[in-house]
Amino acid sequence: MSENETEEPSGPRRVIGTPSSAPAALDRVAGAPAGSEPPDAVALLPVNPENMVRAKRYERVIAALFVLAALAGCGFIAAYVGLEVGGGRLPHGANVVDATFRSNLALGLSLAIALLALGTGSILWVRHLTPNIETVEHRHDMRSPKEDRAKFEQFFAKGAAVSQVTRRPLLRRTMLLATAPLALAPLVLLRDLGPLPGTSLRHTVWRKGLRMVTYGGNRPLRPADISTPGEMITVIPEGYQDNLDALAKAGVILIKFAPGELDIPTVYNGSTQLYGMNWTVDNIVAYSKICTHVGCPVALYEQTTHHILCPCHQSTFDAAHGANVIFGPAARPLPQLPMTVDSDGYLVAASDFTQPVGPSFWERG
């Protein structure tokens, strides 16, 4: 156990950040003259380790680790064969999630043991069975010698001259001209990836008389169904529950206020009305659920302050006063959806939104 066990020289303390024990610097000891190729360090090494007893001991440890890895590898295969997961192979009534986690644990644990044992064995091998050496290679400047550069330049220039490319500008320019449209061709080919935006970002599927139904339940709503002030529910246009493209723009939140709390100033953009109390029904207001920042659904509502919060980037809107932005990166209030009730007393849209919903875009204006 004892002899030659310590590699650290028992000298003075080491300064932090400086190397610990110096390995045997073979090449330097061999004294290669500067400029010549250094001798091959590995070729100079003795085949047998210095301390055969110690080497034997590490050989056993490493071999044990490799056997462990082999057993763990067999365990992995056994776990794969023995532990069923879903896919109709489990007995009726078994818990699929538990079965998956059981399988995951057995497979993962056996694989991890196999890999870590292999890694540990390998590192013990190189650290304890091979001598710690340090070898040196010469390094040369990356820059080529002058004469090589000169020869290269000469060869290149000669080749260019022989090809006539330097002497016939007409050829050179027409060749470049010939490649230009071909370089554009791949871009042109991408044109049919999608339709042009057109005015599609300005409209949603809402139209006059389209009923608002609950999201998830598809139940039409009467004003009396939303009777508690502070209540917020998400509604969608009737018949579009499976149309994600439509829902991504047409999602709406309805918020009920106590009498007198709701105070939406009437706002016009030119002759188009954007906000107004005349679009509310029975102290219920409808706003777009799509955040005007980058389009997340604004899902959090604080009853006491009437703040609508987008959970993505915390844009905050004041629901009581036209969904004005109070905080966060959104630059515009949530658009208001004109709302009324139909002849059966159900909440319906009075028209589409009168401004684009969702994130800003260049053509929005």
Next chain:
Amino acid sequence: MSQDVIPRRSDDTVRIPSRLRGAGGWLDDRFHGARGVRVLMRKVFPDHWSFMLGEIALWSFVILLLTGTWLALFFVPSMGDVVYHGSYAKLDGITMSQAYESTLRISFDIRGGLLIRQIHHWAADLFMVAITAHMLRVFFTGAYRKPREVNWLIGIVLFTLGMLEGLFGYSLPDDQLSGAGLRIFEGVLQGIPIVGTYLAFFLFGGPYPGTSIVPRMYIIHVLLIPGLILALVTAHLFIMFHQKHTQMPGKGNTEKNVTGQPFWPYFLLKGQAWFFFIFGALVVLATFAQINPIWLYGPYTPLAISSASQPDWYMGLLEGALRIMPAWEINFLGHTLSLSVLIPFAVPLGIIFTGAALWPFFEQWATGDKSEHHINDRPRNAPVRTGTGVAAICFYGILWAEGANDVIAYNFQIPLYTITWIARIAIIVVPIGAYFVTKRICLGLQRRDAELLTHGVEIGIIRQLPSGEFIEESRPLTDEERGVVDSKKVPAALPAPNQPDENGVPAPGSRGVKGWARGVANRAFTETVVPEAHGNGHGNGHAVEGGEHAAVGGGAGAARVESGPREEH
């Protein structure tokens, strides 16, 4: 040690099994490799723990390719609707995309599916961690300097590709969480001036979300970007191999040599061990640390979201940049310029990546140093670089933390808006402060080095002289220690701007505003602590400060801070 290297007769004759010799001969007959492969096998690899960071990225990438190929055997990259009737009962009867359904099947119905999925996800996160750590190591040690600038640029491209690859990868399962990320991505695309709306419509094949994005992301994720990464990694390794690795300063290490251990058998065994350790660590994570449990999130719908939605860590910077931004938007001539989207998208990454890409060239310009560097700097010996790097880390870190401001607000009970306001101020103040503090710390450490060089190491013995005086014993540095401590190389100062040289006119590079700026940068880069040539041997480490040469403290100086053009004597 010297007797070890005297070859023993018996050791020289190592026999190779005849079959192996036959195979080698067969190959050499055809490829002429005996000399070339032998040179490759004896190639020297310098040894330092920080040189293994890039290797983590490499092995993670290998694991990503292996696990990703397996996942592709089962994943269905389609947004076609199906009604789920699989084994996860809680989602029974729900309409979802085939992408989500097949991810559920991989998780619950295919043996090992959950494990491989989680290894793949963890490996992606580790890949980005390793690239980041590797880049920081290369930056702080100056390993990007000539001749390695191109490899530095390749590294930056690899980092960018890794981010994009990760974003597209975790968006593929089409679950509620990743869908929210995709929605943000689409919103950001729309915010790009002039072409943004078209980009979004072309990528998504029409209005959001459409049915094209998953198959399109899929082919980009499994073929295009991995192909590019593979090609660039190959180039990166080839260039590293060709230029030979940098080495840390130390005794015997020069700009003209490489010191370390040969590939065969040392580096091969170590590389193998490292691969198994990394793979093993990822499997441990995948076994015990659940990641991206998509069955809990449900299929994507554009109208639902969970609070505290977070992207994978490497996108946290962009998330934070979006959150920190005030509501700025410009409307003009019927157009909308959404600065509160555009700035977070372009500016932070622009500063970090463009800054990183230009840095080697800026440093060359400021120092006038066009020579090759193969010995790494200790970070303290390049205060401007180290300060800038720490400032960049702070800049990144604040945006990254701001990306989780809701989680911080919840856990520390700090109002959400307060955190955002703190971040808005800190993003400007902290990096600047960090630069100066770091620079001073570097100079302080240089001062300590100067003291070690002139006075040696205090060994903790105090001796009383017969006269009654106490002196502290010290020992000189060993050669090994001196090789590290005495490794500082300060770039030579450039001529002062607008000063006539010996010909009576200012040098071309030193004229005008550019010359003035270069002078300022040069003074900063050349500020350093110089050990005094011995003096009385009892200096106390106090220094003469700055270019102004103002004295700080008395005593015989062991070191002084110098910068700017040195006076010729």
